[in-house]
Amino acid sequence: MELWRRISTYGASPEFNMGLDQALLETPEAPPTLRLYTWEPDTLSLGYFQRFTDVPRATEAGAIVRRITGGGAIHHVRELTFSLSCSLEHRLYAGPIGESYARIHRAIAAALAEFGVRAELRGERALGSDVEGTGMCFHHSTDLDLVWDDKKGVGSAQRRKAGRVLHHGSIKLGTSPLEGDIATLERYATLEPEDFAPVLLAAFERELGIRTRPAAPELDEREYARQVGPGYRAERFVHRR
Amino acid sequence: MTSKTMRPDDRKYFESHEWAKQDGDAVIIGITDFAVAALSNGNDSDLVYCDLPEPGRELAQGETFGEIESVKAVSDLNSPVAGEVLEINHKIEEHLEILARDPWNEGWMIRVKPTSKNWASEKLMSAAEYEKFLEAQKH
Numbered sequence: 001m002e003l004w005r006r007i008s009t010y011g012a013s014p015e016f017n018m019g020l021d022q023a024l025l026e027t028p029e030a031p032p033t034l035r036l037y038t039w040e041p042d043t044l045s046l047g048y049f050q051r052f053t054d055v056p057r058a059t060e061a062g063a064i065v066r067r068i069t070g071g072g073a074i075h076h077v078r079e080l081t082f083s084l085s086c087s088l089e090h091r092l093y094a095g096p097i098g099e100s101y102a103r104i105h106r107a108i109a110a111a112l113a114e115f116g117v118r119a120e121l122r123g124e125r126a127l128g129s130d131v132e133g134t135g136m137c138f139h140h141s142t143d144l145d146l147v148w149d150d151k152k153g154v155g156s157a158q159r160r161k162a163g164r165v166l167h168h169g170s171i172k173l174g175t176s177p178l179e180g181d182i183a184t185l186e187r188y189a190t191l192e193p194e195d196f197a198p199v200l201l202a203a204f205e206r207e208l209g210i211r212t213r214p215a216a217p218e219l220d221e222r223e224y225a226r227q228v229g230p231g232y233r234a235e236r237f238v239h240r241r
Numbered sequence: 242m243t244s245k246t247m248r249p250d251d252r253k254y255f256e257s258h259e260w261a262k263q264d265g266d267a268v269i270i271g272i273t274d275f276a277v278a279a280l281s282n283g284n285d286s287d288l289v290y291c292d293l294p295e296p297g298r299e300l301a302q303g304e305t306f307g308e309i310e311s312v313k314a315v316s317d318l319n320s321p322v323a324g325e326v327l328e329i330n331h332k333i334e335e336h337l338e339i340l341a342r343d344p345w346n347e348g349w350m351i352r353v354k355p356t357s358k359n360w361a362s363e364k365l366m367s368a369a370e371y372e373k374f375l376e377a378q379k380h
Contacts, residue, residue: 048308048315049290070290070315089378097313098282142312144282158314163257165314 004086005033006201006212010194011040014065017081018045019229022068023221024085025159025166030221032086034204034212038193039063042077044178047137047157051241055135057178065232066240069157069168072137078174078184080193080200084167092208093165101144101156104167107207108146108154111200112171115188119148127151129182138172138182153183171196247372248273249345253365255321256374257303260345261365264352268322268360271349272309275375277340280311287312288337293329293350300324302363306351309337322360324353 009020017037024033041062046055048070055073058064084104086092093100102121109119122145129151131139137155141147146154155170172184173191185191205211217225231237248254252262258276261268281287290310300306300320307318329351333339340348357363366374 049292049310068315070310071313094379096278096282097280097311101313142282144313156313160314160316162317 002032002210004210004212005031005215007033007035007037007215007217008197009035009037011038013229014039014041014043014045014063014076015229015231015233016225017043017229018065018067018232019225019227020217020221021083021085021166021168022228023217023224024083025068025161025164027218027221027224028162028164030085030218032090032210033084034201035083035085036193036197036201037081037083038079039076039081042075042176044073044075046073046135046238047071048159049241050135052239057134060178063233064238066238067157067168067232069159069166071155071157072140073135074137074155074170075176075178076170077176079170079172080196082169082171082200084165084169086165088160088163088165090165097158098144100158100165100167103208104156104169105144105146105154107203108169108171108200110207111196111203112148112153112185114199114203115185115191117148117153117185117188119146119153119183121145122147122152129180131180134178136179137170138179148183149187151181151183153185171200248368250368252368253321253361254368254371254374255303255319255365257317257319259319259321261321261360263361266354267327267352268324268355269349269352270306270321271344272318272340273371274344276316277344280309280314280316281341282312285338285341288340291334291337291350293318293334294326296326296328298326300326300353318350320351320353321365322353322355322363323357324355324360326351327354328352 044061
């Protein structure tokens with residue numbers, strides 16, 4: 001069975017989180033990697049092309065970064081964040097983009113099902129969590145989104161660069177004042193990210209047909225993350241649009 | 242189009258799914274229908290934002306000249322040809338649905354002055370070779 005690397009970094013700084021994901025995306029020889037992480041302090045991440053002014057409550061978060069992936073803003077608090085990074089030629093990304101989302105969301109749905117959550121792709125319907133004018137990812141849904149309780153519960157986006165893919169996902173264990181009435185696990189279980197992580201990991205392994213081994217980032221990846229990370233929080237990048 | 246291939250054979254193709262076509266002394270560059278389909282989820286409105294370079298910028302072959310965002314991914318746009326950016330197609334910045342409709346003509350992205358007149362011989366594929374390249378990627 002295919003072996004992936006697994007990197008867990010809980011409570012890391014926003015600049016480290018974004019810098020390491022860039023390193024995982026841009027290191028051509030990096031093995032396929034599943035990363036599980038949380039943020040300290042709580043952080044609002046803007047989508048790569050999003051206008052700062054389109055997120056009127058952005059400054060209420062503990063920190064602000066701009067992600068390398070697109071879409072809307074996410075308030076990273078009371079959630080487990082993950083990234084999957086590997087070659088674009090990996091079977092996970094075969095076919096149109098929607099198919100890769102379906103594969104990844106199937107694994108997340110399997111993990112959620114263990115807590116009694118019936119998560120499914122949104123398809124063609126409006127959600128109770130859709131809200132105009134906030135710029136928040138969880139308030140804007142597409143047919144590929146994973147939903148339960150008629151609301152969006154997983155934020156996800158991909159960056160494709162030089163033959164590699166980084167897939168970002170945020171799974172909500174609870175909500176935040178910036179995100180309000182969205183789908184979370186809270187109604188089903190009170191969990192810390194570290195408690196949900198092994199369940200998600202087992203579901204990824206089972207559904208994607210992989211095994212993972214725990215690992216720390218390589219020295220050159222850590223160095224690169226330290227080098228590029230501060231740029232994600234820099235005024236110039238955060239306010240570039 | 243020719244009967245042998247599905248894609249126009251009046252241009253060259255790059256491994257990251259851009260095309261380049263001679264246009265007088267210049268070369269126009271765009272992305273292929275495969276690239277559009279790979280980024281989309283079946284709707285003309287799936288492409289949401291495109292960032293193109295300023296005229297005057299010098300590009301090496303393979304260098305990223307812009308970025309395109311679809312509903313679920315941001316991807317780089319890479320230049321198949323080394324040269325200087327002369328002009329960009331502002332129309333697609335506001336109307337990305339053009340790319341789904343006509344990536345080959347109306348959906349061109351940038352016009353460059355190639356560094357070499359022999360640009361077409363450098364690491365680029367014919368339409369037939371590009372078809373084979375796509376076919377090989379499926380396996």
